[in-house]
Amino acid sequence: MDLEALQKRLQEALGQEFTVGPLLGQGGFAAVFRARDNSLNRDVAVKVLDLELAPSPTVAERFLREAQTVARLENPHIVPIYKVGRQEEVFYIIMRCIDGPSLRVLLERNKKLSVGDAARIARQVADALAYAHKHDLVHRDIKPDNILLDTSGHVLVTDFGIAKAAQVAQAATPGAAQLTSEGMIIGTPQYMSPEQASGDRLDGRSDIYSLGIVVYQMLTGTPPFDGPSSASILAQQLTQTPAPIRRVRPDVSEEMAFVLERMLEKNPAKRFQTATEVSRALVDALPTAARNRIQVPFRRRLTAMFYKSLLGLGVAGCLLFLAFVAGAAVVAYTLFSSKPRIEARAPVPDSLTRMLRARRVLASDDAAMFAYQPGNDSSLLVFSKRRTAVVTPRAVRSYARDSVEPDLDLDIVGGLGARLVIKRDHPQSIDTVFRHLSFRDVVRLALVLQQLEQEDSAGKPRRRVRARARPS
Numbered sequence: 001m002d003l004e005a006l007q008k009r010l011q012e013a014l015g016q017e018f019t020v021g022p023l024l025g026q027g028g029f030a031a032v033f034r035a036r037d038n039s040l041n042r043d044v045a046v047k048v049l050d051l052e053l054a055p056s057p058t059v060a061e062r063f064l065r066e067a068q069t070v071a072r073l074e075n076p077h078i079v080p081i082y083k084v085g086r087q088e089e090v091f092y093i094i095m096r097c098i099d100g101p102s103l104r105v106l107l108e109r110n111k112k113l114s115v116g117d118a119a120r121i122a123r124q125v126a127d128a129l130a131y132a133h134k135h136d137l138v139h140r141d142i143k144p145d146n147i148l149l150d151t152s153g154h155v156l157v158t159d160f161g162i163a164k165a166a167q168v169a170q171a172a173t174p175g176a177a178q179l180t181s182e183g184m185i186i187g188t189p190q191y192m193s194p195e196q197a198s199g200d201r202l203d204g205r206s207d208i209y210s211l212g213i214v215v216y217q218m219l220t221g222t223p224p225f226d227g228p229s230s231a232s233i234l235a236q237q238l239t240q241t242p243a244p245i246r247r248v249r250p251d252v253s254e255e256m257a258f259v260l261e262r263m264l265e266k267n268p269a270k271r272f273q274t275a276t277e278v279s280r281a282l283v284d285a286l287p288t289a290a291r292n293r294i295q296v297p298f299r300r301r302l303t304a305m306f307y308k309s310l311l312g313l314g315v316a317g318c319l320l321f322l323a324f325v326a327g328a329a330v331v332a333y334t335l336f337s338s339k340p341r342i343e344a345r346a347p348v349p350d351s352l353t354r355m356l357r358a359r360r361v362l363a364s365d366d367a368a369m370f371a372y373q374p375g376n377d378s379s380l381l382v383f384s385k386r387r388t389a390v391v392t393p394r395a396v397r398s399y400a401r402d403s404v405e406p407d408l409d410l411d412i413v414g415g416l417g418a419r420l421v422i423k424r425d426h427p428q429s430i431d432t433v434f435r436h437l438s439f440r441d442v443v444r445l446a447l448v449l450q451q452l453e454q455e456d457s458a459g460k461p462r463r464r465v466r467a468r469a470r471p472s
Helices: 003-017 057-071 101-112 115-134 162-172 204-220 232-239 254-263 275-285 301-309 314-336 350-358 438-460
Strands: 018-027 030-037 042-050 081-087 090-098 148-149 155-157 342-345 366-371 380-384 387-391 396-400 405-412 416-423 431-439
Touching: 003 018, 003 030, 003 042, 003 090, 018 042, 018 254, 030 254, 057 081, 101 148, 101 350, 115 148, 115 155, 115 204, 115 275, 204 254, 204 275, 314 387, 350 366, 366 438, 416 438, 431 438
Parallel strands: none
Antiparallel strands: 018 030, 030 042, 042 090, 081 090, 148 155, 342 366, 366 380, 380 387, 387 396, 405 416, 416 431
8 A cells, every 4th residue: 555645645635624644554455644624623533445445436335335324323432433535546534533542552562451441441342332233233343453542541442334344345356355255354363253254144243252352352461362374263263262261360250251251152142142231241240340431551661761761861861851841841830731710728718718618518616728629620629627628519528637648649541640539547448539630730739738748747646648649
């Protein structure tokens, strides 16, 4: 595929409405470019199909109809398609640009995931499949490359229907090598269901098997079946059973192992019959699978890059690096951090005190020492002489000052961020006050918490109130 020529043809096809940017990825019969939607001032991803696979105008129309079918899908876990079109030999699909890693990239960085994150990713993919299957659309190519995570750790599935469209194209191409008459021409052997490997007609249960393979890989680091050739892998899909997951990953619960075992049944009739059943079973086995947020743990890679960079620098380079970091911090503080809605030290304004007393945050003999509400959060953090309280529009969570300690956590969830939590006596009891703190919030809260610690240490003995940034 001549990518440079394809990029130029795509720009001509899209005209002035879009500005085609760098290549995001390619594979087989398609390439994906980042582009700028000039009218809406947003980035999009544009998938360009190589129509040399399907020179027949009839086949090109079938490509178009398949993409239009996918474009009608509206689900939070399916990458939305904004537009499909064709101009001469350029067929394109314009979709949302996901600024986050694919599951394949995530697994390359970390080899395997926590049981919780694997279950949460699988549940969200299952929800996407359930929606698509209700609209009579089978994905046919569920694999880590087609599972994306945005910057908040939210999971989206892409390339619905593309495998079927490519199969139609290849089947209609004169002289194309066909392995079977149904289902197997386009796909990835490591993730194919037995019925796909044998060329049988496919339904949604094939996607369930493929998702089971992905779950197995998330937990162990490798798919259960691999080999030197496609034929050897497909033979394993047809005849072999994966090694029991608890033998490879002992921290997987019996309930989770049972769900995975049923997803990987060779006989479709013995699998979960719908993706909705898969989603429910995952939540039953691990209730936290109901959450959407996935921790994207590339912290180690980030740290390694930092130290490697320092080792490669001389003294002057280190000083330049530190100067750059300091400058970036100033820019982040002044330009990219919103001002807090409320920031008050004792004596706090009377209006705020009256509100706190009305909400029963403050007793009659208590006084507020510090109150803080970030610009992008509805929660209010209050330190009084006796209590630490989190005030939300609907509720108040209040703790004795000497029974808790605030802690600033560093979160890496598709990007760098911070949160503030309140830790109670029980090690597993954590109250998250603010989930997404700006750089300005972190600086101000760290200073105030340090001052409160110093004031407390000068008074009666109590537990330390720590303000520190740490990986979570």
